[in-house]
Amino acid sequence: MKNHAARSEPAILIQHSLVLDQVILSEHPANWPCPLSLALGLKEFLLLEGLELAAAPQLLSLAASLQFPVRGRVWLWGLDIARAARDDLYQQRRRLAYLAPGQVLLHRLTLLENITLPGRYFQQRNMSEIIKDNSELIETLGLTPYFSCYPPELPADIYFRGLWARAFLVEPELILAAPGAGPTIPENNRLILMLLRDYREQQRGAVVLTGPGLETFRSLADRYLRLEAGGLIEIRVPGQTAPPLIPDLPLWNSGKQR
Amino acid sequence: MSQMTTFLDTFALFYRLLLASLVRPVGFPVILRETARQIYFTGVQGSIVVGIAALILGLLVIVHTTPKLIEFQGEEFIGQLLVLIVIREVGPVLTAFFVLLRSGTAIIVEIGIMVVNQELAALQLMGIDPLRFLGVPRFWGITISMLSLYILSSITALLGGFVFAQIFAEIYWQGFWLSLLNALGWPDLIVGLAKVLLFGMMIATVSLHYGLKAQKHLGTVVRQTSQGAVLTLLLCGAIDAFLSTVFYL
Numbered sequence: 001m002k003n004h005a006a007r008s009e010p011a012i013l014i015q016h017s018l019v020l021d022q023v024i025l026s027e028h029p030a031n032w033p034c035p036l037s038l039a040l041g042l043k044e045f046l047l048l049e050g051l052e053l054a055a056a057p058q059l060l061s062l063a064a065s066l067q068f069p070v071r072g073r074v075w076l077w078g079l080d081i082a083r084a085a086r087d088d089l090y091q092q093r094r095r096l097a098y099l100a101p102g103q104v105l106l107h108r109l110t111l112l113e114n115i116t117l118p119g120r121y122f123q124q125r126n127m128s129e130i131i132k133d134n135s136e137l138i139e140t141l142g143l144t145p146y147f148s149c150y151p152p153e154l155p156a157d158i159y160f161r162g163l164w165a166r167a168f169l170v171e172p173e174l175i176l177a178a179p180g181a182g183p184t185i186p187e188n189n190r191l192i193l194m195l196l197r198d199y200r201e202q203q204r205g206a207v208v209l210t211g212p213g214l215e216t217f218r219s220l221a222d223r224y225l226r227l228e229a230g231g232l233i234e235i236r237v238p239g240q241t242a243p244p245l246i247p248d249l250p251l252w253n254s255g256k257q258r
Numbered sequence: 259m260s261q262m263t264t265f266l267d268t269f270a271l272f273y274r275l276l277l278a279s280l281v282r283p284v285g286f287p288v289i290l291r292e293t294a295r296q297i298y299f300t301g302v303q304g305s306i307v308v309g310i311a312a313l314i315l316g317l318l319v320i321v322h323t324t325p326k327l328i329e330f331q332g333e334e335f336i337g338q339l340l341v342l343i344v345i346r347e348v349g350p351v352l353t354a355f356f357v358l359l360r361s362g363t364a365i366i367v368e369i370g371i372m373v374v375n376q377e378l379a380a381l382q383l384m385g386i387d388p389l390r391f392l393g394v395p396r397f398w399g400i401t402i403s404m405l406s407l408y409i410l411s412s413i414t415a416l417l418g419g420f421v422f423a424q425i426f427a428e429i430y431w432q433g434f435w436l437s438l439l440n441a442l443g444w445p446d447l448i449v450g451l452a453k454v455l456l457f458g459m460m461i462a463t464v465s466l467h468y469g470l471k472a473q474k475h476l477g478t479v480v481r482q483t484s485q486g487a488v489l490t491l492l493l494c495g496a497i498d499a500f501l502s503t504v505f506y507l
Contacts (some may be wrong), residue, residue: 090387
């Protein structure tokens, strides 16, 4: 994998926190705690289990949009960012990856064009350069034979892996994902686990995983919350000590406070 | 009231497209490639149809007008007629008509299907502004294509007029070109170019607006396509009437 050491230099360190404050989903499940108040710390790995598959993407897409929902509030990196102008909002969104059924590949682009789109668009790099720098990730996901295929031609598991590849190629600082939303084959879960372990070991950012069953990812979690009977129950993972939670960190970008 | 909202939304979109083209440009190479793709689809692939239509226009002008001109011994006015019809009035409208039919409706359908497939939401969540990634290339692609198609159609129609003038009216090349060059002035060219530029921008903006208005199912795309095409035609007619009136006043 690429060396991300440069990203942790103090000058370009970007601290963030996600605050899901009083979120009420439009079709909330019976056991949904209304309102939900939840804060995510810097580079924390959070598992939010027990949320139905239909509701999980709703919560994540709300968080990924960085916009105020009709009822309740989603804050990312503080209220000032949620109020930011259109371009600033898009700039903030570039820093997170969202992986749930709402996410699709663009039908008019090939798989290769799709997974390299953010890199080409934001960093103005060419496709071969992006693929060369991330060859290990691409190889791990087994995408090379399908590069010239358009999304409707892809097998379901390759499509799902294509979404993960695209998300990882932008080097996100926050991953919001519902892993169970993809084709639930053990191979996919094994690959995602591998990618997330690598992401965690390199301390590249925070992760929120949600969905009905997340046993596979328990070993990686800093905090493991289970939604039961209208409340969130914290479950301690044996042999793991959760880092201190910093509820609302200010955003620092290139040493300049916003 | 809803029609008023549509007009306001369309003008707001026009303003945002201009702004997105000029302010804080991101992803310039990708946008440039998308623009080139749009120009190829509209301007290059559509050129044969527009060229044939322009040739027919030149033929019709000659066939319908020369017998009367010869009857009244006014062959020297053939140039004025061609400038009036081809350069100033029918030429821009004909080009706009074909661009709307071929590319305007295609944009509504393409963007509409992308909305239904949640591809626009995916772009937004990736941090890519759909207006910049999809809107700006189509806006400038259509406008540049309109301009080049207008130049092509004008030249083809004038050449067609010349060829058919030889066949049907025995107006020879020297008299034809003299009459044409005497009639052609800067105001004619400016009005023609202003019309096609505005038509191009209008077709792209209205098509994008109706594409983005599509909702959860493909039925809405069909409705938006028909409504968008009709509104674009009306707006092009209004712009044409306005500019022609200003020119004659």
